[in-house]
Amino acid sequence: MADLPWTEKYRPRSLDEIKGQNKAISEIRDWMRSVRAGKVNKALLLVGPPGSGKTSAAYAIAYELGYDPVEVNASDLRDRTHLKYVVESAKAVSLLTLNRRLIILDEVDALPSEGGALVSLVKELITKEGVPVVMTANDPYERHLYEIRSLSKVVRFYRLRWTTVLSVLKEICRKEGVKVPDNVLRQIAVNSQGDLRAAINDLESLVKGSRRLSEVIGKKFGKRDVEADVFKVLTAVFYGENCYSAYLTSLNTDVDPDMLFRWVEENLPYVYKGKALSRAYDYLSYADMVRSRIIKTNNWKLLVYYTQLMTYAVCTAKEGKPQGVKLRFPEIIRKLATTKELRAKTREFLSKLAKELHVPTKVVRMEIVPILIADSKGDGRIIKRLERDLGLREEDIREILEDLEEHYKLEVGG
Amino acid sequence: MAFELWIEKYRPRTLDDIVDQEDVIRALKGFVEKRSMPHLLFAGPAGTGKTTTALALAHDIYGSEELLRANYMELNASDERGIDTIRTKIKDFAKTAPFGDVPFKIIHLDEADSLTADAQHALRRIMEMYSATTRFILACNYSSKIIEPIQSRCAVFRFGPIPEEAVRERLVMIAEKEGVKYTEEGISAIVYVAEGDLRRAINLLQTASAMADQVDAKVVYRVAGLAHPEEVRGMINAALKGRFVAARDMLRNLMINYGMSAQDVIKQLNREIMASKSIPDKIKAQLMVFLSEVDFRVTEGAHGDVQLAAMLAKLVELGESHGGPSLD
Numbered sequence: 174m175a176d177l178p179w180t181e182k183y184r185p186r187s188l189d190e191i192k193g194q195n196k197a198i199s200e201i202r203d204w205m206r207s208v209r210a211g212k213v214n215k216a217l218l219l220v221g222p223p224g225s226g227k228t229s230a231a232y233a234i235a236y237e238l239g240y241d242p243v244e245v246n247a248s249d250l251r252d253r254t255h256l257k258y259v260v261e262s263a264k265a266v267s268l269l270t271l272n273r274r275l276i277i278l279d280e281v282d283a284l285p286s287e288g289g290a291l292v293s294l295v296k297e298l299i300t301k302e303g304v305p306v307v308m309t310a311n312d313p314y315e316r317h318l319y320e321i322r323s324l325s326k327v328v329r330f331y332r333l334r335w336t337t338v339l340s341v342l343k344e345i346c347r348k349e350g351v352k353v354p355d356n357v358l359r360q361i362a363v364n365s366q367g368d369l370r371a372a373i374n375d376l377e378s379l380v381k382g383s384r385r386l387s388e389v390i391g392k393k394f395g396k397r398d399v400e401a402d403v404f405k406v407l408t409a410v411f412y413g414e415n416c417y418s419a420y421l422t423s424l425n426t427d428v429d430p431d432m433l434f435r436w437v438e439e440n441l442p443y444v445y446k447g448k449a450l451s452r453a454y455d456y457l458s459y460a461d462m463v464r465s466r467i468i469k470t471n472n473w474k475l476l477v478y479y480t481q482l483m484t485y486a487v488c489t490a491k492e493g494k495p496q497g498v499k500l501r502f503p504e505i506i507r508k509l510a511t512t513k514e515l516r517a518k519t520r521e522f523l524s525k526l527a528k529e530l531h532v533p534t535k536v537v538r539m540e541i542v543p544i545l546i547a548d549s550k551g552d553g554r555i556i557k558r559l560e561r562d563l564g565l566r567e568e569d570i571r572e573i574l575e576d577l578e579e580h581y582k583l584e585v586g587g
Numbered sequence: 588m589a590f591e592l593w594i595e596k597y598r599p600r601t602l603d604d605i606v607d608q609e610d611v612i613r614a615l616k617g618f619v620e621k622r623s624m625p626h627l628l629f630a631g632p633a634g635t636g637k638t639t640t641a642l643a644l645a646h647d648i649y650g651s652e653e654l655l656r657a658n659y660m661e662l663n664a665s666d667e668r669g670i671d672t673i674r675t676k677i678k679d680f681a682k683t684a685p686f687g688d689v690p691f692k693i694i695h696l697d698e699a700d701s702l703t704a705d706a707q708h709a710l711r712r713i714m715e716m717y718s719a720t721t722r723f724i725l726a727c728n729y730s731s732k733i734i735e736p737i738q739s740r741c742a743v744f745r746f747g748p749i750p751e752e753a754v755r756e757r758l759v760m761i762a763e764k765e766g767v768k769y770t771e772e773g774i775s776a777i778v779y780v781a782e783g784d785l786r787r788a789i790n791l792l793q794t795a796s797a798m799a800d801q802v803d804a805k806v807v808y809r810v811a812g813l814a815h816p817e818e819v820r821g822m823i824n825a826a827l828k829g830r831f832v833a834a835r836d837m838l839r840n841l842m843i844n845y846g847m848s849a850q851d852v853i854k855q856l857n858r859e860i861m862a863s864k865s866i867p868d869k870i871k872a873q874l875m876v877f878l879s880e881v882d883f884r885v886t887e888g889a890h891g892d893v894q895l896a897a898m899l900a901k902l903v904e905l906g907e908s909h910g911g912p913s914l915d
Contacts, residue, residue, distance in 0.1 A: 547797035
């Protein structure tokens with residue numbers, strides 16, 4: 174077992190081990206009941222984002238039913254004689270285990286050109302032969318899946334909450350006997366955006382030392398060569414004697430000015446201190462204002478000031494020789510990217526609630542959210558009500574509240 | 588009512604149910620009888636019943652939930668993105684005739700005083716454009732912040748803070764109905780903290796009762812402190828002590844995770860700095876100059892996080908030259 178990648182080693186073996194998909198699991202169990210009763214009239218189509226547990230569920234279904242899983246892939250579908258063989262063998266029990274067989278078709282949305290073959294295969298297996306079929310897809314609304322959808326019971330898997338991802342990562346660390354600081358695990362979990370497979374891969378490569386955390390976390394942003402350009406400009410701005418040449422350096426690169434701005438801003442306080450920092454930030458805030466004027470008036474002639482202020486002017490603000498530091502990726506860009514989805518959900522939640530309660534959203538933030546947080550720790554009665562009345566999932570509401578809670582520092586009880 | 592939230596559950600539904608603001612209610616009942624009314628302007632502090640009264644008035648005029656839903660629209664000026672989106676929403680709502688046998692539709696625009704003067708002039712034109720089919724109820728904290736031409740087109744009603752006794756009665760009534768255990772001091776603490784804001788009082792009661800088995804003064808004061816994120820104070824203190832990066836992290840947390848708008852942060856910064864006993868007056872004055880500039884630039888479309896970070900850098904510099912003071 175030691176050599177298996179962790180995503181395989183820790184793949185759930187039973188449906189109960191699949192985290193954070195309670196609703197989906199209970200729907201799957203309904204379908205399994207009809208299979209057990211010998212009524213296979215629909216295939217099962219598991220849809221949802223990557224790393225949410227679909228493939229694991231497919232294998233766990235086979236295991237729990239006591240069937241042998243047979244995975245059919247795209248190339249099988251292209252080859253008609255082979256396909257015939259698949260169907261024939263699927264009908265019979267396995268000679269090895271004497272078990273019946275369950276067909277698994279992974280990622281059917283990635284097979285647009287095999288749509289026709291797919292439909293006839295599923296039809297044949299289900300309607301003629303009574304062989305259970307489980308399919309997975311990220312996007313069930315691909316056009317070629319139109320017919321498949323009507324042949325299937327569709328079960329939706331949701332993007333995992335980062336707290337769920339975190340608990341799995343912790344469990345793996347415990348089983349592996351490795352110590353990873355909580356804040357690092359947390360970062361990996363948040364960064365995974367609900368993709369458990371990606372999170373486990375990140376954790377494994379981190380623990381096994383093949384990549385450093387900054388690379389693991391930073392991989393989704395920015396390309397290497399752009400970074401090299403940025404470093405050149407930043408070095409010239411922060412450490413160069415000749416500020417004009419620092420400005421020229423910025424002109425000779427492909428870096429987007431807004432991106433460069435964020436790099437300068439991020440690293441500034443590590444390099445400059447005190448009066449120099451305040452002066453340089455003054456220039457940056459001025460540059461930012463110039464930017465808003467450019468956008469407002471569509472006056473792109475002003476762009477030159479934007480760039481000059483963030484390079485030349487910031488360069489002049491230093492006093493003496495600034496200290497050398499390791500340059501870091503703009504935290505704010507990462508933050509905005511990783512929390513984008515949750516922020517949108519939070520906004521929607523607050524404004525729906527504001528509407529229902531006839532109050533401004535700031536009142537919801539200040540006065541209602543504390544009630545809901547306290548409720549979520551207790552019997553959760555109000556939240557269940559909201560799920561019905563606002564048409565939002567309880568899990569989502571809880572995730573939003575968990576995130577908001579950090580800012581309220583609520584202590585319940587005591 | 589569907590909600591388990593008490594401000595909604597115990598909201599009076601009709602004008603008869605409203606026990607406070609008697610003068611206002613008497614006048615409004617006249618409109619209901621005649622089934623006609625001018626545009627209205629409700630002025631008064633938060634939590635004094637402006638929204639509830641508007642809803643109850645509409646309820647009494649329309650006579651049924653169904654007609655209310657079809658003919659009543661609520662907008663919040665500070666939640667909408669500028670006068671253009673408000674105009675579009677009003678246009679979509681007002682362009683069709685009132686539904687059912689009712690004289691007009693009602694548009695309730697809350698926090699109208701958050702609109703700039705220019706936007707209010709635009710609003711005035713919108714009000715005129717649709718006056719054949721709609722009536723406006725504008726709500727604001729200060730009528731002085733509403734431009735003259737709008738005020739002169741509206742019947743103005745003033746809502747005073749709810750008297751302490753009335754707040755207390757209401758709280759006790761709800762606590763009894765909900766089976767909440769409380770002490771006299773607990774209720775008094777809520778009345779004291781809420782300062783005549785009945786909505787806040789009821790929300791405090793519900794938060795306190797959800798957090799502890801008994802609502803006493805200790806719980807109430809703890810709960811009341813929660814509403815304003817401590818982090819704003821923490822952020823200022825970190826900056827004054829020269830810990831810029833920590834302060835900037837807190838700022839980003841407030842804005843990105845907590846979702847506070849730059850304007851809210853600015854407002855709270857201003858309040859905290861003004862109220863501080865330990866920051867020397869001369870520094871406060873300099874900070875005011877800087878904060879006003881930040882506020883202006885953000886209004887003009889600059890990035891709130893950048894502008895406020897520049898403000899924090901200024902705090903670091905001031906803190907250094909004055910031996911690292913803290914807020915108190």
